[in-house]
Amino acid sequence: MTPFPLTRATALARLEAFLPDAGAAYARLRNHDRGLGGHVHVSGLSAALRRRLISEEEVTRAVLDRHGMKAEKFLSEVLWRTYWKGWLEARPAVWAGYRASLAHWQERLTQDRTLARRHAEAVEARTGIDAFDGWMTELEETGYLHNWARMQFASIWIFTLGLPWELGADLTLGRFADGDPASNTLSWRWVAGLHTPGKFYLADAVRIQDMTGGRFRPKGLATKATLPRDGFMTPDPQAPRSPLRPDPKAPSLLLLTVEDLSLETFPLPPITAIAHLPGETEADRIALDDALTRARQAFPLAQVLGPLTRATLKDAPAQIVTGFAPLGPTADRLEPLRAEAQVTEVLRDWDARTWPLCRKGFFALKEKMPALFKALEPDLLAHHG
Numbered sequence: 613m614t615p616f617p618l619t620r621a622t623a624l625a626r627l628e629a630f631l632p633d634a635g636a637a638y639a640r641l642r643n644h645d646r647g648l649g650g651h652v653h654v655s656g657l658s659a660a661l662r663r664r665l666i667s668e669e670e671v672t673r674a675v676l677d678r679h680g681m682k683a684e685k686f687l688s689e690v691l692w693r694t695y696w697k698g699w700l701e702a703r704p705a706v707w708a709g710y711r712a713s714l715a716h717w718q719e720r721l722t723q724d725r726t727l728a729r730r731h732a733e734a735v736e737a738r739t740g741i742d743a744f745d746g747w748m749t750e751l752e753e754t755g756y757l758h759n760w761a762r763m764q765f766a767s768i769w770i771f772t773l774g775l776p777w778e779l780g781a782d783l784t785l786g787r788f789a790d791g792d793p794a795s796n797t798l799s800w801r802w803v804a805g806l807h808t809p810g811k812f813y814l815a816d817a818v819r820i821q822d823m824t825g826g827r828f829r830p831k832g833l834a835t836k837a838t839l840p841r842d843g844f845m846t847p848d849p850q851a852p853r854s855p856l857r858p859d860p861k862a863p864s865l866l867l868l869t870v871e872d873l874s875l876e877t878f879p880l881p882p883i884t885a886i887a888h889l890p891g892e893t894e895a896d897r898i899a900l901d902d903a904l905t906r907a908r909q910a911f912p913l914a915q916v917l918g919p920l921t922r923a924t925l926k927d928a929p930a931q932i933v934t935g936f937a938p939l940g941p942t943a944d945r946l947e948p949l950r951a952e953a954q955v956t957e958v959l960r961d962w963d964a965r966t967w968p969l970c971r972k973g974f975f976a977l978k979e980k981m982p983a984l985f986k987a988l989e990p991d992l993l994a995h996h997g
């Protein structure tokens with residue numbers, strides 16, 4: 613397993629070590645896929661960012677401080693994460709549509725033997741396409757693929773292997789150490805041509821050979837794209853869910869979830885108890901353990917209740933404080949709890965400021981970059997001072 617930064621301390625150390633390369637070097641080299649052990653031109657921060665062991669804002673501040681807008685390429689990649697989160701949050705129908713369609717294809721897998729065979733060949737890295745099988749093996753071994761490799765992988769899955777994108781998205785959501793409902797689902801949709809009308813991503817054999825330093829020479833790739841018939845393209849955005857805000861004076865239970873694992877860095881109401889929502893993967897478990905350790909240090913008098921259950925809820929303070937849960941499994945798990953307890957959520961300023969700008973295309977957000985970064989300036993100045 614790649615040593616992902618899955619604690620806050622290792623994420624901050626990784627950021628520090630990567631800073632010198634986040635400027636011109638990143639812009640020049642980021643798309644080269646050197647394979648297992650060779651991903652030195654990218655930050656590798658995604659598993660930590662996904663769980664907010666470290667935040668987009670912290671990464672952006674540090675990179676701006678070091679390079680200013682010479683790091684525009686890196687800064688805009690971080691902003692892609694923000695964009696996907698905000699875009700999906702405004703379109704719950706896309707997440708629900710993906711889940712329904714996935715259930716349909718999972719059912720089909722149990723009935724359609726040809727589909728099941730082709731799917732098994734892909735998942736077991738037996739397609740005979742060297743690049744695809746190589747990336748599948750790397751994914752299985754490490755939980756990571758380089759961004760450029762992810763684009764080729766998804767494209768080959770959809771257009772060459774003719775497999776439903778939803779099954780591919782489900783595979784990577786579960787296997788990526790950074791698996792994220794928004795970045796993952798919407799990137800797959802983007803490759804499949806479902807995000808921007810008329811735009812899809814077709815993998816090219818010569819380019820793959822080039823960008824992997826000749827490691828792969830794939831044969832038989834599709835040369836034209838047959839777009840999935842999805843039924844809907846892009847529903848209109850709706851106002852994002854408005855969370856219940858914590859009463860700042862009320863004694864509270866701090867609920868740790870994989871959506872935000874550095875909440876102790878915020879001003880919170882008096883925390884008298886700590887619980888957590890167990891994660892789904894080993895990476896989640898490591899990150900949650902780290903967050904729990906930090907929360908105990910930050911709130912030494914709080915009672916540690918362990919995993920949140922009906923029984924633990926009985927002894928807990930009435931107000932629960934947790935990080936905002938965007939669409940996805942955590943939000944689904946919190947939903948029934950809302951009827952039984954006062955679940956309040958901390959929405960970070962970064963999300964509150966950016967998500968309203970994520971309703972159209974990425975460039976509508978990107979053009980606001982200077983204004984967004986200007987809002988961070990007072991702290992940058994304080995840092996220098």
Ligand SMILES: Cc1cc2nc3c(=O)[nH]c(=O)nc-3n(C[C@H](O)[C@H](O)[C@H](O)COP(=O)(O)OP(=O)(O)OC[C@H]3O[C@@H](n4cnc5c(N)ncnc54)[C@H](O)[C@@H]3O)c2cc1C
Binds near residue numbers: 657690757
């Ligand atoms: C089919 C497909 C599926 C993907 N699934 C996920 C996923 O489940 N979770 C996830 O975090 N990213 C996903 N991505 C986006 C991207 O590939 C990863 O964020 C990136 O490869 C992580 O490596 P890094 O931290 O070294 O990135 P760096 O290049 O160092 O970038 C810095 C940070 O910016 C963000 N970022 C960079 N590129 C993108 C991008 N294209 N979209 C969104 N955010 C980006 C990530 O948080 C990343 O950590 C997917 C992309 C594709 C094409």
